[in-house]
Amino acid sequence: MDTKEFTIAEVSAHNTRNDLYMIIDDNVYDLTKFAAEHPGGEEILIEYAGKETTEAFNDIGHSQDAKEIMKKYHVGAIVEAERKSNQKKEEPKKCSCLILALSGIAIGVGLVIILKTLKSK
Numbered sequence: 001m002d003t004k005e006f007t008i009a010e011v012s013a014h015n016t017r018n019d020l021y022m023i024i025d026d027n028v029y030d031l032t033k034f035a036a037e038h039p040g041g042e043e044i045l046i047e048y049a050g051k052e053t054t055e056a057f058n059d060i061g062h063s064q065d066a067k068e069i070m071k072k073y074h075v076g077a078i079v080e081a082e083r084k085s086n087q088k089k090e091e092p093k094k095c096s097c098l099i100l101a102l103s104g105i106a107i108g109v110g111l112v113i114i115l116k117t118l119k120s121k
Contacts, residue, residue, distance in 0.1 A: 004028075004076035008052065011078070015050030017042065023052040023077070026083040029073045054084070 006021075006028050014021035020032045022045070035042040040060075048056060080086065 005079045006076050007079055008082050012050040017046050017049075020045060020049045022048055022050075023078060024054050024070070025055050026077065026078045026085055028076045029070060030075045031073055034069075034073055052084070074102055 008023070011021045011023055011028055013064060014030070017035065020030070020035055022029050031038075031045055035045045038045050052063055077083075
């Protein structure tokens with residue numbers, strides 16, 4: 001059986017209590033019927049309806065049981081071109097090293113000023 005593919009735009013149209021899809025790890029879930037049963041309340045699911053929610057899902061620390069329950073709500077996957085797992089990691093901008101170095105210098109200067117102020121009292 002082929003997995004149905006969705007674009008992110010298609011999933012985003014399913015963003016209401018009565019039509020509630022989510023993207024988790026490039027997979028699409030129809031949680032419309034599950035929302036009322038969700039142990040954390042349906043409000044949180046409605047807040048994330050139609051969105052990519054991998055980070056929020058993982059941050060909560062869902063149990064293995066929760067991950068098993070999810071399988072029955074799986075309706076497809078995100079099209080290959082839009083999958084997060086295929087997106088090239090953005091390289092850090094060259095200026096980020098400069099910002100980091102200048103931040104360290106600023107902290108050092110601040111500490112010197114504080115120490116001199118304390119010694120002069």
